[in-house]
Amino acid sequence: MPAIRLRLGAFSAVLALLAATTSPSVAQKKYDIGASDSEIKIGNIMPYSGAASAYGVIGKTEEAYFRKINAEGGINGRKVTFISYDDAYTPPKTVEQARKLVESDEVLLIFNSLGTPPNSAIQKYMNQKKVPQLFVATGATKWNDPREFPWTMGWQPNYQSESIIYAKYILKNKPDAKIAVLYQNDDYGKDYLKGFKDGLGAKAASMIVAEDSYEVTEPTIDSHIVRLKASGADVFFNITTPKFAAQAIKKNAELNWHPLHFLNNVSGSIGSVIKPAGFENAQDIISSQYFKDPTDPQWKTDKAMIAWNEFLDKYYPEANRADASVMYAYIVSQGLVHVLKACGDDLTRENVMKQAASIRDYEPGGLLPGVKVNTSATDFAPLSQLQLIRFKGQTWERFGDILSGDVGG
C-alpha cells in the first residue's frame, strides 16, 4: 500500500499548505499604523494658499466625498479620517507636512498630494519610509516607475502620452504641417513639449517652426500669440492652463489666425475656458478627454452625472460645478475607496500597494465610456487612455477610438 500512503501524505501536505496560506488572511486582521478596526487614517497635501490655490478645491471635494463614505457606513465598516494640510505649493513645506502626516498623525498612506515639485520633494522620503504615496495629483510622467519607487503611484493620463497622441494625429492627417507651440515655462509645460517632440520623432525639428513659453505670473499672453502667428504656422499646439487658454483662443480670433488648434486637456473645460473665450472662437479646436465634462450638455441625463450632482447637493453644495477639478477629485476618491475595499481586513501598507497595483478594468463613475483604470506590478499609471474630441457648436464631440499612449518614467 505504499502508493496510497504516499497519496495520503501528499494530500495532508496540501491541506497543511492550504491551511498555512489561507487562514491568516481570513481569520486574522492585519493592520499597519493608521488603520484599526474602526478607522482608516488618510493623509493629503494641497495648495490651499499660494499661487496654485485654485487646485485646493480638489482637497475640499475629497473631504466631502469621504464624509459621504462615512455617512454610508465607511469602508468595510471602518470610518475614513481624512487629514489634509496646506503646503502652499512650496516643496520645503510639503516635506514638513508629509513628515507631520506620517510621523505625528500616523496616517496609513498619503493620497493625491498635488503638484510635481511638491511630490518630487517627498518621493524619496515616502519610499524610504515605505508609506504609500498613492494616486498623486500630477500628470508628470515620472510617477510610473515601480522599480525605483515601488511606493509611489500616479493617477491621471500623463502629459507626455497625451501629446504623443496629438503628434501621431498630426503625422497622419497633416504630415506637412508647420507647427507653433506655446507652453507654460514649468515642469508641466516642458513635459508636454517633450512628449510632443518624441511623438513627432525625427520630423520634430523641421515641423515645429515656432516655440514660445510664458511665465505663469504674466498677466496676459497676447504678445506671444502675435509672435507665433508671425511664424506662419498652420498648426498651433496650446499648452496652457485655463486662464491663459481662454486668452489664447480669444486672441487667435482677434488676429484672425485660424490654424489647426490643439488644446491640452488641462484646459478642456467648457465652463472655465471655452465659454469665457466665446463659443464661436473655439470651433474645431481639438483636444482630448478621459472624464466627462460636467458643463457639457450631452451628459445631462447620464447616470454617473446624476450621481455626481446628488453627491454635491448633499455634501458639497457650494462647489463650482463648472470646475473640472471637482469631477477629477470625485473620480480619484472613488479609486481610493476601491483600493481600500479590495484590501479587506489586511490594511497593511504593503497590501495597499499590492491592491493598488492589481486594478482590473475598473470604471469609476465620471469617466468617459470605454476608459478604464488598469494597473499591474509593472504598470503604475492607472489611467492612460484618452479620446480625441473636437469642439462643435456648444459641446465637445468625441471622435475616433479610445487611444492609449503609455509612457514610463
Added chain:
Amino acid sequence: MSAAEEVEVVTEGQAVEAVPKRAMTLGYGTSLIVLAVLILIPLFVKNFIIFQMTMLLIYALAVMALNILTGGSGQFSLGQSAFYAVGAYTSAILMEHAGMNYALTLPVAGIVCFGFGFLFGQPALRLSGVYLALATFALATAMPQLLKLGYFEHWTGGVQGLVVTKPDAPFGLPMGQDMWLYYFTLAVSIGIYLASVNLLRSRSGRAFMAIRDNEIAASAMGVDVALYKTLAFGVSAGITGVAGGLGAIAVQFVAPDGYTIQLAISLFLGMVVGGVGWLPGSIVGSAFIIFVPNIAEGISKGLSGAVFGVLLFLVIFLVPHGARQVAIVAQQLAAKLKKN
C-alpha cells in the same frame, strides 16, 4: 547735498531704529539656558519635531543674516530668497554631481553667496531705502526663472529640481539622520551666531552701525561707506547661502518653486517679528514663520491666509518691536520681582 537726499536719509534713520550694540545680544546666563534647551529637546521628541527644529534653526540663520544687513547696516533687502536659493543649489549640485561631502559644501555655498552678494552690493550702492528694496525684489523674482533656464538644466535639474541624499551620522554615532542633522545644524548655527556677534562688536560692526545711523557722519569720520555697505551685503548673503545649503540637505530636495519671493517676504517678516537689530530675536522670528501658518491653518483651512494676516497684525500692533520688546518687558519684570 540736495533736499531730497536729506529727506531720504532722515526717513531711513527712522525706519531702522538705532540699536546700541550691547542690546543686540543676550546675556550669558540666558544664552546658556537657551543653548541647553536647544541641546536637550531632541532627546525627548519625535523625529518629525526634530526636523521642524532643524528648519527652525535654518530659517533663524537666514533671518539673522537679514538682521545683520538691516539692523546692522540699515539696508533693506527683499532678495534674500535669491541668496538662499544660490546656497541651496550650490550645496545640492556639489553633493549630487561632484560627490562632495555635505559639510564641505557649506563653506563653498557661503563663499559663492558672499561673492554674489558683494557683487550685487556694487550697483545697489547707488540705491537706498525703498529703491534698494525694489532692486533686491527684482532679484528675488528673477531667481526661480533663472534656475529653470535650459542652459543650466544639466546641473540644476531644471523645473524638476534635484534630489539630495541625507547624510548619516559619522563615526558610527548611535543617532538617527534627523538627530545628527539637527546637532550638525545647531553647531553651524552657534558658530555663525558667535561670529556675527563678534563681527558687530568689531571695528567693521561699528562701521556698519555708523552707516546705519548717519551715512554722512560715518563718511566724515573716515568710514569707507561704499566698502562697508557692500561688505554687509556680502556677509548677509554668505550666511543666507549657508542656511540655504543646510536647508537643501534637511529637505533633501531643491526646486525653483521652493525659493520664490514668498520666502524672501517670510524672512523679512521673521526679522520684523523677532525685532529688527536684535540677533537672538531671529529664532523667534523663524518660529513665527514656521509655526504660525500651521496654527492659522488649524483655525480655518479656507481662510488660513486671512487668519495669518490677523495674527501678524496683532503682533505688529501689540509689540511693534517684536520679540525684543517682549524680552525687555520680561527683564524688567524679573528685576522687579527680585527687588520685592
